[in-house]
Amino acid sequence: MKSSVVWTFLLILLLPAAARAEVYTWTDASGKRVYSDQPPPNVNARRLDVRAPVAPLPASAPVVEKKAEKKPAASDNAAIDAANAKVKAQNCKAAQSNLSTLQLNGRIRLPGSNALATDVQRNEMIRQAQKDVQTWCNK
Template identity: 55%
Template sequence: MLVACALSAPVMAEVYQYVDANGKTVFSDQPPPGAKAKPLNVRAYAPASAPAKAVKGSPLSDIDKKNAEISAENAKVKEQNKKVAQENCKRARDNLTSLQQNGRIRMPGSTALATDSQRTALLQQAQQDVQSWCNQ
């Protein structure tokens, strides 16, 4: 019984604390040469032989449930984002096709016809929109 207690007791480990040349606090198992290091007493416990299992009603199982809910919600959001991206891609392609097929077009929000330079700018923007939404 005494041997079992001795084996399960924490092990003392030597750890040194010092400030490096950059002014950062460093912890190490060996003192640095030529620097002031403060020895610290640290107890290291042996790792558990098996990970803890969730018990029904325990905080761990509640966390697992919450994580599962969050994962399911994230999957729904990802699917919705995919649908929106597909719709935006279709709209961008339709807009580009419309601009390419019509010789003269009206400026958005106006009754005035677009000049050649404005039409070129609208075509370039429509091509960028197709690339942005369809090449994801």
């Protein structure tokens, strides 16, 4: 009983290797087509691709662009522009708040640290915040 389970398990392990085996074809001396997993010596054998084809994706409706579909594209662009404007306004507000905080507070902790920023570091942070305000607020 144990040996049959072991042999079954081993055969199952070998199945993928057998499925990947190469197949060759050639015509023998009598004119018959021969198929084998090994090409014979001194014969011009051709290797065949016998892998199972990949199942195609389910057929969907063909994509046909109609004139009526171009109008929603314009409204989609308008929606994207509106979303971008909203994000830009949020970033502008955050940049202004950050600049205000840096300018009003005398001592600032460095990001990710408990150490206080030196005056040089604080001034650099203020310059960067001013650049951010210019970028996001067009000022």
